[in-house]
Amino acid sequence: MTLMTCPDEGTLRAFLDRADDDHATLAAHVRGCLDCRRTVRTLRLNADSVSSALALLDDEIAVPVVAGVPDRSSEAIDPPVRKRRWGRLATGAAAVALTVGLVVTPAGQAVAGGFLNLFHSRSVAAVTLTSSDASQVAGVMSQLGVTAGTPSTDFATLSSVAEAQGKVAFQIATPRASDLPAGVASTPSVRYLPKSSLTVTFDAAKTAAYLQSTNSKVQVPAGLDGEKLVLNFPDAVALTYSGSGQNEIMVVSAGAFEASTVGPLDVAGLRDFLVNVPGVPTSLTSQLGSVDLTSGVLPVPIPVDQVSGTKTTVNGHDAILVVSSGLGAGVVWQSTNRITGVIGSYSSDAVLKIAKGLNG
Amino acid sequence: MASAAPMPPLRLESIMRSARSSLLALVRRVVDHAEAEDVVQEAFVRLTNDPVLARPDGEITAWLRRTSLNLAFNRARDVGRWRARTERAEMPEPADPAAEAIRSEERATVRAVLDELPEKQRTSLLLRHAGYSYLEIAATLDIAPGSVGTTLARAERAFKDHYLQAHPRPDQENDNDADDLS
Structure with a gap:
């Protein structure tokens, strides 16, 4: 089907957000219509300007600097969903790394004649984005290729820490009983999340069509077609210590996040290409530019419209502290081969005390 | 009733x-x-x-x-x-109080500009920025889902115009010409 007349401004605005009824038809029209391309470009500039300005308000929510893991603490008051959402968080940085993982191919060693590039996370750094940005990134990625697999989010309940330890290669972190707040049980419930992965296979023709529809001057890199980005999410163990009422402390241990690329494309070139693709928020790309991926720093995307936090350290490791006024706190960091998180419906002092005193 | x-x-x-x-x-x-x-x-x-x-x-x-x-x-x-x-x-005490003061002023400007917009426009901007879907925005504003794009487009244009008046930036002067294909 083709459009005989130009769509109105509102339709083109919805087209930008992929909230239109027939994206393919609209895209075909926009590709061939100079007026509509101009309108789309203006709408995009306006939308980006507003997004940048409103991001300042996110910044206030996030308190100074940047930070943390998604603030699920605000949901701790909500029993029907709490365990499920905290369960997702229990993948540690891995779960939230998905979004940035989709736009970044971390630099790493080239092996096997340059056909496999591997990234192994060693520490965490926060990059901020809004929920809107995240959905924007996901929308863009769907235009560049196809994805296979999904990160697992379903935890299995185990009988003991020892049983969990038998399943993972990293040492499970456990809190000292003396560090737990008064009234908190010293025996945890134990849950285990297996490893999982997500693969993005790039499609050069699809990418070219997307770039053309957005009137972008970015070129499709040679060798993109069939290039694979493989994101490996680690296994994780979540120990939940129940307190009075709805209060809980959760200690999460997870393996390191890994990403690899398979294909002829140069890793750095792929990353530079991805962050320049139209639709990836400029606020995100500028932050990524300051992250030294070659040193194994894992960018952890922070949905700042749901989170607040600051940088801190835990026993010498850079960490990200999330605090939600009156509702709870969480802290996450990476040490050798393990991502660790402590989250609880308690004060940041209480959570940090537990974090700094962890065994293992 | x-x-x-x-x-x-x-x-x-x-x-x-x-x-x-x-x-x-x-x-x-x-x-x-x-x-x-x-x-x-x-x-x-x-x-x-x-x-x-x-x-x-x-x-x-x-x-x-x-x-x-x-x-x-x-x-x-x-x-x-x-x-x-x-x-x-x-x-917490900001690491750079001067920079934080500037950002605080910028945030106040953003809120003031939002407040100048008609209710539906400012609400649509905040909801969209917070990641709400077009259907959710339509339900909140009590408008047809098909009208959300128009509301957003007008709101973003109005916001940008008001914001540039309140907060002129030299590097944004070229934005008005940015719809020219180059």
Whole structure:
């Protein structure tokens, strides 16, 4: 089907957000219509300007600097969903790394004649984005290729820490009983999340069509077609210590996040290409530019419209502290081969005390 | 007009519980944490006496979003509250007080510009930026889903115009020409 007349401004605005009824038809029209391309470009500039300005308000929510893991603490008051959402968080940085993982191919060693590039996370750094940005990134990625697999989010309940330890290669972190707040049980419930992965296979023709529809001057890199980005999410163990009422402390241990690329494309070139693709928020790309991926720093995307936090350290490791006024706190960091998180419906002092005193 | 039939307490509680977190995240863009709690609580209190209670859950949640944002902007207009807010905020000492002061001023400008826009426009911008879908925005504004794009386009243009007037930046002068293909 083709459009005989130009769509109105509102339709083109919805087209930008992929909230239109027939994206393919609209895209075909926009590709061939100079007026509509101009309108789309203006709408995009306006939308980006507003997004940048409103991001300042996110910044206030996030308190100074940047930070943390998604603030699920605000949901701790909500029993029907709490365990499920905290369960997702229990993948540690891995779960939230998905979004940035989709736009970044971390630099790493080239092996096997340059056909496999591997990234192994060693520490965490926060990059901020809004929920809107995240959905924007996901929308863009769907235009560049196809994805296979999904990160697992379903935890299995185990009988003991020892049983969990038998399943993972990293040492499970456990809190000292003396560090737990008064009234908190010293025996945890134990849950285990297996490893999982997500693969993005790039499609050069699809990418070219997307770039053309957005009137972008970015070129499709040679060798993109069939290039694979493989994101490996680690296994994780979540120990939940129940307190009075709805209060809980959760200690999460997870393996390191890994990403690899398979294909002829140069890793750095792929990353530079991805962050320049139209639709990836400029606020995100500028932050990524300051992250030294070659040193194994894992960018952890922070949905700042749901989170607040600051940088801190835990026993010498850079960490990200999330605090939600009156509702709870969480802290996450990476040490050798393990991502660790402590989250609880308690004060940041209480959570940090537990974090700094962890065994293992 | 007949008053709404009483809502089962458990259903009302369930709605409030499931909406609370997202409402707080939304209104925190307009007021501080403590005020956000007050605003959401006030919206809940108003809800208990509103005929919207007779409507499906989705409409009630949309009503809560709209009411909470309006209450938040009403509070933000009170200059005294703005001052009190900075005193009450439990924020760590910024690493760079001068830079934080500038950012604080910029945030105030953004809020002021939002406040100059018609209610539907400013609400649509905040909801879109917070990641709400077009259907959710339509429900909140009580407009047809097909009108959301138009509302957003107008709101973004108005915001940009107002913002540039209040906050001119040399590097944005070229934006007016940016729709020329190059």
